[in-house]
Amino acid sequence: MIALVDCNNFYASCERVFDPSLNGKPVVVLSNNDGCVIARSNEAKALGIPMGAPVFQYKKLIEAEKVQVFSTNFALYGDMSRRVMSVLSGYAKDIEIYSIDEAFLDLGEGTDEKLDALAKEIRRQVVKQTGIPVSIGAAPTKTLAKVATHLAKKRPEFKGTYVLSDPAVREEVLRTFPLREVWGIGRRLSKKLELMGVSHALDLVRLPDPLVLRELTVVGLRLKKELLGIPSLVFESANKAKKAICTARSFGTMLREYDLIEQAVASHTVTCAAKLRRQNSCASGMMVFIHTNYFREDLPQYKRNIVVSFPPTQNTLALVRTAKEALKKIFRPGFEYKKAGVILTDFVREDSLQGELFNGIYENKREMELVRAVDVLNERYGRGTVRLGDQGLLDKHALKQGKRSRSFTTRWDEILEVNIRETKKSVKRET
DNA sequence: TCTGGGGTCCTAGGACCC
DNA sequence: TCTGGGGTCCTAGGACCC
Numbered sequence: 082m083i084a085l086v087d088c089n090n091f092y093a094s095c096e097r098v099f100d101p102s103l104n105g106k107p108v109v110v111l112s113n114n115d116g117c118v119i120a121r122s123n124e125a126k127a128l129g130i131p132m133g134a135p136v137f138q139y140k141k142l143i144e145a146e147k148v149q150v151f152s153t154n155f156a157l158y159g160d161m162s163r164r165v166m167s168v169l170s171g172y173a174k175d176i177e178i179y180s181i182d183e184a185f186l187d188l189g190e191g192t193d194e195k196l197d198a199l200a201k202e203i204r205r206q207v208v209k210q211t212g213i214p215v216s217i218g219a220a221p222t223k224t225l226a227k228v229a230t231h232l233a234k235k236r237p238e239f240k241g242t243y244v245l246s247d248p249a250v251r252e253e254v255l256r257t258f259p260l261r262e263v264w265g266i267g268r269r270l271s272k273k274l275e276l277m278g279v280s281h282a283l284d285l286v287r288l289p290d291p292l293v294l295r296e297l298t299v300v301g302l303r304l305k306k307e308l309l310g311i312p313s314l315v316f317e318s319a320n321k322a323k324k325a326i327c328t329a330r331s332f333g334t335m336l337r338e339y340d341l342i343e344q345a346v347a348s349h350t351v352t353c354a355a356k357l358r359r360q361n362s363c364a365s366g367m368m369v370f371i372h373t374n375y376f377r378e379d380l381p382q383y384k385r386n387i388v389v390s391f392p393p394t395q396n397t398l399a400l401v402r403t404a405k406e407a408l409k410k411i412f413r414p415g416f417e418y419k420k421a422g423v424i425l426t427d428f429v430r431e432d433s434l435q436g437e438l439f440n441g442i443y444e445n446k447r448e449m450e451l452v453r454a455v456d457v458l459n460e461r462y463g464r465g466t467v468r469l470g471d472q473g474l475l476d477k478h479a480l481k482q483g484k485r486s487r488s489f490t491t492r493w494d495e496i497l498e499v500n501i502r503e504t505k506k507s508v509k510r511e512t
Numbered sequence: 513t514c515t516g517g518g519g520t521c522c523t524a525g526g527a528c529c530c
Numbered sequence: 531t532c533t534g535g536g537g538t539c540c541t542a543g544g545a546c547c548c
Contacts, residue, residue: 111516112517114515115514119548266546330516375515
């Protein structure tokens with residue numbers, strides 16, 4: 082049996098751990114640049130604030146209902162995630178960390194009663210040790226575990242856990258389970274299937290294989306089997322090296338100046354390169370892209386990307402040089418740019434590096450020593466402590482983040498700074 | 513004023529090989 | 531009248547996930 086553990090309203094719950102006065106109040110967490118709502122407490126959901134809603138469209142409601150609003154704080158959420166996963170690891174033969182707030186657990190065999198008791202114990206321990214509430218569903222396949230978790234979360238009488246093993250019960254559950262909620266059925270496929278008269282999970286299970294194959298490819302066929310209780314997706318316990326690494330951001334404001342966009346691209350490349358080294362890979366492909374703001378129909382639009390190949394490297398300096406050259410080829414003056422990004426691709430393991438034939442522009446020993454030393458410094462003193470001149474000093478492309486909470490678990494300097502400020506304030510008040 | 517970021521997998525079609 | 535068969539690799543685009 083496989084369990085799926087899903088953190089409830091994860092980012093909103095993280096904020097609550099460090100400010101319990103938020104309990105019972107509507108809380109939302111925003112995307113980068115404070116653009117869209119990406120997490121909502123139950124109270125915020127009840128107010129009708131949809132997932133992904135542009136926050137400016139809900140300004141009135143947010144003010145009227147005193148919704149507590151936070152900018153993203155990924156340092157905090159990432160660290161809280163590690164803590165949750167660490168608790169979960171203690172309860173399973175195997176764990177697959179599926180996303181920042183979800184993990185599959187291999188629970189082995191067991192009666193429904195035993196499995197439910199175990200799920201309840203895991204739930205208790207996670208909230209006790211981390212403060213994060215979770216929902217847990219268990220079933221014979223990953224896709225059914227997803228269904229079970231959905232029920233654990235939506236049906237109060239289940240109290241956060243649900244075991245879905247009996248085939249007859251499974252059939253009843255799938256009969257009323259909306260297709261759109263099935264893992265792997267998105268907006269397009271649900272629309273397409275709706276037209277074919279397929280609206281619930283059981284309808285899909287009852288379609289003949291050749292039809293499923295034709296309309297939904299092998300992906301759909303695997304999905305059907307999973308819903309029937311036949312495992313067709315692998316359990317990925319090892320966290321595999323990424324095949325692509327991307328860093329892209331919208332700018333805080335629109336930018337015209339080449340230099341500022343170049344600084345953003347350099348910064349994104351530095352971030353990508355650090356991620357690349359962390360997974361012990363070298364990249365030999367890169368895509369750089371820029372585009373204007375497509376929401377501004379009143380302004381001229383431009384978007385372009387460029388793909389370049391080079392000898393495998395993990396050298397930040399070489400990658401930044403490459404990215405700058407690439408940007409030069411696609412930049413056109415006269416546009417208001419809104420976003421730039423860098424994607425590294427075509428990886429090889431760093432230990433399979435062959436060594437460049439003609440002197441290393443990409444593998445330069447002295448540069449790599451420098452890059453590694455910078456990694457050590459940034460690891461110890463915080464990201465961005467030592468940076469390249471190419472990145473600029475002013476971060477003109479920086480995000481808008483007006484309401485970020487403190488990085489309580491990872492940035493002591495930030496907490497200290499706030500504590501000093503508040504102490505000064507209170508001393509002033511007293512005097 | 514204002515609209516996120518980071519991934520994976522699959523298919524179709526073209527280029528090329530023998 | 532009539533024009534093979536079997537493969538690989540790559541890329542773009544589309545679908546999905548959180």
